[in-house]
Amino acid sequence: MWKESSVVATMASLQRPDFMPYQNNGGTVVAIGGEDYCIVSATTRLGLGFAIPTRNVCRYSILNNRVVLATAGMFADTATLHKVIKARVKIYEEQQDKPFGLHSAAQLLSNTLYYRRFFPYYTFNVLGGLDEDGQGFVYGFDAIGSGEKVKVVCNGTGQALIQPILDNQVEKKQQYENKQITKLSLQEAVDLIKDVFTSAGERDIYTGDAIDICIITKEKGVLVETFQLKQD
Amino acid sequence: MQLVVDPVRHTTSPLVTGGSVIGIKCSDGVVIAADTLASYGSLARFQNFSRLLKVTDSCLLGGGGEISDFQEIQRLLENLTTQDFCFNDEHKKSPRSLHQYLGRVLYAQRSRLNPFWNSLIVGGYVQSQSFLGMVDLYGTTFESEVLASGFGVLLGLPLLRKAYRPDLTVQEGIKIVEEVYRVLFYRDARSINRIQVATATVDGVTISEPYSLETKWDFKGFVNPRSTYDESTW
Numbered sequence: 060m061w062k063e064s065s066v067v068a069t070m071a072s073l074q075r076p077d078f079m080p081y082q083n084n085g086g087t088v089v090a091i092g093g094e095d096y097c098i099v100s101a102t103t104r105l106g107l108g109f110a111i112p113t114r115n116v117c118r119y120s121i122l123n124n125r126v127v128l129a130t131a132g133m134f135a136d137t138a139t140l141h142k143v144i145k146a147r148v149k150i151y152e153e154q155q156d157k158p159f160g161l162h163s164a165a166q167l168l169s170n171t172l173y174y175r176r177f178f179p180y181y182t183f184n185v186l187g188g189l190d191e192d193g194q195g196f197v198y199g200f201d202a203i204g205s206g207e208k209v210k211v212v213c214n215g216t217g218q219a220l221i222q223p224i225l226d227n228q229v230e231k232k233q234q235y236e237n238k239q240i241t242k243l244s245l246q247e248a249v250d251l252i253k254d255v256f257t258s259a260g261e262r263d264i265y266t267g268d269a270i271d272i273c274i275i276t277k278e279k280g281v282l283v284e285t286f287q288l289k290q291d
Numbered sequence: 292m293q294l295v296v297d298p299v300r301h302t303t304s305p306l307v308t309g310g311s312v313i314g315i316k317c318s319d320g321v322v323i324a325a326d327t328l329a330s331y332g333s334l335a336r337f338q339n340f341s342r343l344l345k346v347t348d349s350c351l352l353g354g355g356g357e358i359s360d361f362q363e364i365q366r367l368l369e370n371l372t373t374q375d376f377c378f379n380d381e382h383k384k385s386p387r388s389l390h391q392y393l394g395r396v397l398y399a400q401r402s403r404l405n406p407f408w409n410s411l412i413v414g415g416y417v418q419s420q421s422f423l424g425m426v427d428l429y430g431t432t433f434e435s436e437v438l439a440s441g442f443g444v445l446l447g448l449p450l451l452r453k454a455y456r457p458d459l460t461v462q463e464g465i466k467i468v469e470e471v472y473r474v475l476f477y478r479d480a481r482s483i484n485r486i487q488v489a490t491a492t493v494d495g496v497t498i499s500e501p502y503s504l505e506t507k508w509d510f511k512g513f514v515n516p517r518s519t520y521d522e523s524t525w
Contacts, residue, residue, distance in 0.1 A: 081428045
């Protein structure tokens with residue numbers, strides 16, 4: 060039985076090459092959770108092979124004034140996923156008349172991704188925001204919904220270049236000597252993000268052009284600033 | 292024994308195809324252009340085929356890729372605009388809505404592993420605002436000041452980015468687009484030196500009749516191409 064159906068499958072694939080439904084548009088996303096702030100940032104370059112079809116796409120969504128989602132990977136899937144998540148958050152907030160929490164958003168995102176376990180969204184997500192106590196936390200997810208709650212995370216094509224630096228500089232891991240652990244201030248964290256993206260842009264062809272930096276604080280909600288990277 | 296029957300599929304590889312489409316945003320409108328060739332593989336099959344479409348009084352569509360899929364998309368848009376007309380409330384779909392609509396349609400098709408094999412460029416001019424957006428066969432949607440599809444991404448985009456200024460006029464835009472198509476004609480084997488240029492401005496949408504571009508073949512490099520073993524890379 061197995062043999063026969065596999066013959067049919069071979070015949071079908073002889074008639075036409077299978078369409079590959081995935082595309083890698085690259086992109087890098089970084090999120091840092093601080094004591095009283097959270098930063099979520101994403102590159103704006105849309106890459107395709109060795110070409111750059113456009114230099115200015117939006118890879119993040121502001122879900123509400125304390126939760127931001129940013130996604131690298133296939134851009135069509137990114138746009139679709141963001142539409143789905145935003146719609147679900149909106150429906151919840153209208154029906155329940157209260158803001159959608161960070162941890163709830165993480166669970167929603169994980170379930171939404173896993174729901175497509177066998178035809179995944181080709182997306183690599185970070186979710187950042189403030190929890191009920193106003194403390195910054197971030198989540199990193201893979202394409203099928205596995206994720207963890209951390210203090211700092213990087214996803215996307217620049218992950219291998221950026222994550223170890225963030226581990227070292229934010230979590231003070233792998234330090235040569237036990238240094239005194241000082242928590243990064245908001246400004247220090249923003250500067251660090253600008254630095255790591257600039258460096259990643261030198262080595263990763265899918266990282267460049269600009270980054271959007273979303274700064275989430277209890278007082279000011281979400282503020283977005285743009286930082287230019289090299290266009291080469 | 293289970294009989295495996297594949298569902299009906301239309302295009303999983305393109306047959307009759309159009310080449311590059313190019314768009315540029317100007318201060319007083321947008322310009323979209325396409326050549327008039329519909330190739331059958333490497334055969335220049337239909338040499339006077341229009342790949343530009345007026346969707347509404349303020350919105351334009353240019354299509355590359357599989358021609359039959361483009362014609363199906365044409366029918367979808369016709370249904371959509373007819374519905375708008377039948378409501379009789381003067382409302383029309385904005386270029387941005389149509390761009391997003393096409394994005395969803397192409398994404399849905401790719402998710403069924405039966406894509407519309409096209410690159411689409413949507414342009415429009417509404418309330419003194421130019422719009423220029425692109426959709427590909429995966430449902431990727433984005434907006435930009437300059438856009439190109441197919442071979443135009445490699446040869447046309449750098450020229451368009453160099454020529455772009457925010458204060459460009461439509462007249463200047465047309466000249467730029469013509470120059471890009473001339474370059475494409477010299478190097479893209481699936482192109483023709485016959486193009487159509489469409490504009491969306493405050494005066495509405497106009498699509499030019501097809502016309503031929505002047506070409507010049509007595510450049511030194513064309514007359515005496517250098518051999519592969521010279522320092523030439525091409």
